Amino acid sequence: MGKLLLPNKDRKLYSYETKNYTPFDIPENKPFEKRIAYSAAHVVADPLSSADPTLDGQIDWDKTMEYRHYLWSLGLSVAEAMDTAQRGMGLNWERAKELISRSVKEAKTVGGTVASGVGTDHLAPAPDVTLEDVEKAYEEQVSFVEGEGGRIILMASRALAACAKGPEDYQRVYNKILQNVKEPVILHWLGDMFDPALKGYWGFEDDIDKAMEVCLQIIRDNEAKVDGIKISFLDAQKEIDMRRLLPESVRMYTGDDFNYPELIKGDEQGYSHAFLGIFDAIAPAAAAAMHKLDAGDWTAYDALLEKTVPLSRHIFQAPTFSYKTGVVFMAYLNGHQDHFRMIGGKEGSRSIVHLSDLFVMADDAGLLRDPELAENRMKLALELAGIEQEEH
Template identity: 65%
Template sequence: MVRKLLLPQENGTLQAYSAGDTSPYPQTAPVPRSRVAYAAAHVVLDTKIATPDQIDWESTLAYRHHLWSLGLAVAEAMDTSQRGMGLSWPQAQQLIQRSISEARTHTGARVACGAGTDHLAPSPTVTLEQVKQAYEEQCSFVEAAGGRIILMASRALAACARAPEDYMQVYDHILSQVAQPVIIHWLGDMFDPALAGYWGSSDLDAAMESCLAILERHAPKIDGIKISLLDANREVSMRRLLPEGVKMYTGDDFNYADLMLGDAQGYSHALLGIFDAIAPAASAALQQLDVGNIEQYTAILAPTVPLSRHIFQAPTYNYKAGIVFLAYLNGHQEHFKMVAGLERARSLPHLARLFVLADQAQLLVDPDLASERMRTILLQAGIEQEGDTF
């Protein structure tokens, strides 16, 4: 079966390309021992019914089983699932309940769930008490469902807070109530512009100091902090200042390989959106890390980094389109459609380059299927191919 495609480039030309070999990575693996590894998982749109933005629960949950089978934990109802970009709080509630229930049917499955304030519209007129109540509602829901909490950054808090003390007040209140240690979520404004100035300052040094003060005050209630700033040096600096027992979870989709490997002074665990897309490679690399094979760990992850940097290129928050596109290429869903029409957020040349980088990272499970689906997308866009190659 011929795989040759004519792929559109950013300069308007077409480039011939043929996908290579089938991905060599296993589809099952044990839970990694050396690092805690969460994949923030996407949702699948149901295109078979007329209801707008209805979730295909069967395909969505099947993807969670795929991640669990690879030994990865699932970070549920996070920004990768389009929280704040199409997925409503009522939908997130269903997702959390269904995912926790499914986890109970899968041996070794682990899941932690995003709790935030996204049902409270951000406004300078919102009060800190309203922010606290919104956090309380979502945290209570996650805990009542039997889940562990990832305490998401709050757009409403960013909109109404006037000083670092306002963040301290809100986090003091919530962390004093949670039943189990949580993961704090620091999402940079490249992922969500509404979170600019989080922790009370646009100066990242001052923001980090405020965040660390909260972690120190509540260390027994904090499993770790996930930072997504795409700044490896800052993550390492903060990692070295964490209170004893508090983990660093990298959310750096540019530098995850080095940050997880770490140095003589420590390493980061993972809570990454890119792990949704590169799950088989991530799992295989972590298995090598478990046995101390650094060379093979590096060899597996190195070609995934250009792919990740492409998927997460500016505007970074549109990365979800690339995550879902790769799931479509690999047969995990039958279409490339997204909640709120977000599949339109990336250009065709961007998707064509993603196809090439995924192939070069050995992440196409069935290159023939992936090529056929890429060809379908190209033909739908009016880009003719050379003959009937399939």
């Protein structure tokens, strides 16, 4: 392997050589026993579409489904049509419906697990939007996913955040939707660092404890219809606090891409299951760690996941909602897709310095499965940014 010239934050170039790859130890056809592990999955853009990628981004369905099969082959469950798939940030409801339908069908062919995001993203927030409009929007998406035979992840609603006047409005909408779902759902509470339009969710803008109590009350009122809740605060202690207050039958799914190793590991009072965007980017390490956890080998579990944390914190750094760019770049480096293009043109949402640091951190974590391929693809990205590489 050759050496790359990478830029640092001081605008200087330095020489870097990739390490050798060691495959992860992942038993075949052995499901995880002690934790449920969802990977929110990205979509692969169609690079040859003539449609405007910022207005009508097209999806490469073959590569997108191929990646889901890859996740299932590792034993991971797929969280479909979520923010990692650029839901509401390039992926609209019409396209999400096709994505959900295809994923549910594909999952059945291999016995894979998939749960799909249900929200109100086809209802744009506006001054004249009412609670009834929000309820109808949720009901439309619930009906579609249930009609496809899919499991539901009940996503937070930008329209509800815009029109709700207080906690009672959230209680009204969620109680109505939950009372009518056929099967228990996973609630999804996304912090405003992931989506600024969700600031003040549950009726409290600056008091997360009061917001949490509203959410907990909705869960208690609808316990039989709630499988669990996924929260993404990037605040481990808040997640632990809420986890300890959940009814016994309701699972906590961590969405904390900063502190996931300790939250999944748990403490004497409980643990979190996994529901993470970073599992898309670190899938083999995540799968191997779940098997080590099953075996009670905490040393190996820690070693596997701790190496991925710097990478995850880098990918999810502020502005957090741009993390999808890093996730897709990882898939490109590892040969899961042949290009670094994204719907919405979001491949431009991170700098070449950010992507170069990502490359080094992924290599440090042992996540570049074909170092030579990754190096060649990194070289193309660098040259596109005007950083010429030396001939070796």
